[in-house]
Amino acid sequence: MSIQYNKIQVQVSLENLRHNYRVFRSTCDNVIPVIKSDAYGHGLIEVGQAMEQEGAETLAVGFVNEAVLLRESGCEKRIFALLGPVDDADFAALWDHDILAAMGRFDQLERVAQMAEERGEVRVGLKFDTGMRRLGFRPEDVPEVIEFFRSNPKVVPVMATSHLALADEPENVAAVNGQAEKFQTAVDALRGAGFEIEANLSNSAGSIAHERCHYDSLRLGIALYGCNPLHDTEWAGRCGELRPAMDVSAPVMHVHCLKKGESVSYGWTYTADHDLTVAVVGVGYADNYSRSLSNTGYMNIKGHRAPILGRICMQMTMVDVTGIMGEGLDVRPGDRAWLLGGPGPGTITPEDLAGWWETITYEVFCLLGMNRRQYK
Numbered sequence: 001m002s003i004q005y006n007k008i009q010v011q012v013s014l015e016n017l018r019h020n021y022r023v024f025r026s027t028c029d030n031v032i033p034v035i036k037s038d039a040y041g042h043g044l045i046e047v048g049q050a051m052e053q054e055g056a057e058t059l060a061v062g063f064v065n066e067a068v069l070l071r072e073s074g075c076e077k078r079i080f081a082l083l084g085p086v087d088d089a090d091f092a093a094l095w096d097h098d099i100l101a102a103m104g105r106f107d108q109l110e111r112v113a114q115m116a117e118e119r120g121e122v123r124v125g126l127k128f129d130t131g132m133r134r135l136g137f138r139p140e141d142v143p144e145v146i147e148f149f150r151s152n153p154k155v156v157p158v159m160a161t162s163h164l165a166l167a168d169e170p171e172n173v174a175a176v177n178g179q180a181e182k183f184q185t186a187v188d189a190l191r192g193a194g195f196e197i198e199a200n201l202s203n204s205a206g207s208i209a210h211e212r213c214h215y216d217s218l219r220l221g222i223a224l225y226g227c228n229p230l231h232d233t234e235w236a237g238r239c240g241e242l243r244p245a246m247d248v249s250a251p252v253m254h255v256h257c258l259k260k261g262e263s264v265s266y267g268w269t270y271t272a273d274h275d276l277t278v279a280v281v282g283v284g285y286a287d288n289y290s291r292s293l294s295n296t297g298y299m300n301i302k303g304h305r306a307p308i309l310g311r312i313c314m315q316m317t318m319v320d321v322t323g324i325m326g327e328g329l330d331v332r333p334g335d336r337a338w339l340l341g342g343p344g345p346g347t348i349t350p351e352d353l354a355g356w357w358e359t360i361t362y363e364v365f366c367l368l369g370m371n372r373r374q375y376k
């Protein structure tokens with residue numbers, strides 16, 4: 001369910017998502033699109049369908065219930081739930097909806113083995129904790145994991161996975177290699193024991209910067225949505241040309257004059273030092289446009305940057321359009337103000353907005369993507 005009470009419009013270009021996918025498909029023929037959390041705000045089902053059409057054989061989501069939503073939309077590809085089963089409904093869904101879920105604990109494996117006695121064979125993924133210290137078996141658990149599968153032949157491991165913590169940091173290559181070594185040991189042991197598993201370790205940054213972490217498939221998240229995860233590092237040039245796929249706009253509601261010496265919005269945190277023209281835009285923190293952008297961010301109106309003036313309100317934000325009017329452009333109620341994207345030369349990139357917001361592009365997409373979406 002998207003936010004229904006506002007006038008925000010999120011435009012998603014499925015063509016750009018397809019383009020980004022193809023950039024990686026040219027380097028590896030098994031690229032798993034990561035479409036968890038509603039495809040980072042771009043739409044689980046729409047993005048899933050576009051990726052299926054591009055030839056993706058596996059789609060990765062977060063929780064098992066998101067995997068079920070994707071299955072129920074008609075997806076016939078393999079669906080991998082990265083976060084694994086949590087509750088009764090999740091465990092049942094492995095059979096009922098044919099979901100491949102990552103297992104990272106022995107009690108999960110035992111429960112699945114018990115259910116397999118009644119419901120039949122089930123395939124599972126294995127998640128290893130090689131350094132993230134979040135979820136997954138530890139490398140030293142591997143002998144016991146192998147022993148488990150030997151004694152429970154109805155539970156079949158088909159995938160081994162682990163997640164890199166520092167793949168986007170050129171100064172931390174040693175730590176990435178350390179994770180890769182631990183993962184390699186686990187994969188070798190499983191294969192040595194006769195289990196045929198697909199191995200994957202790389203997220204977007206690993207896919208671009210760490211060839212030794214490629215293994216059999218790549219788990220591609222943020223790069224699919226058009227962001228270079230290495231953009232502010234010395235490795236930025238290693239990434240192919242990607243295209244952001246999300247544009248977000250809101251309507252100009254009112255335009256007026258702010259006289260020299262007048263202040264604007266709650267707390268009067270901005271005072272004009274000369275006469276200004278101000279546009280009131282219909283978006284605020286209730287639409288997931290963060291209040292931390294007060295007096296810092298910009299919007300794009302008619303291809304030009306308009307600085308945010310004063311505090312962002314629940315459903316309104318004031319911006320300075322004096323410079324835009326000075327370009328001879330009229331700004332009127334009904335015009336669109338772009339929070340993300342919009343026409344050049346003032347196009348707002350995801351990295352621009354995330355920088356002003358003091359967060360990462362992932363969070364910008366997830367939050368703004370909760371507004372009503374339209375597909376191009």
Ligand SMILES: *Cc1c(COP(=O)(O)O)cnc(C)c1O
Nearest residue numbers: 034082163203204219220221222
């Ligand atoms: C989210 C996620 C990814 C994708 O990461 P990006 O940095 O967006 O490419 C890959 N693997 C796992 C386990 C994840 O949770």
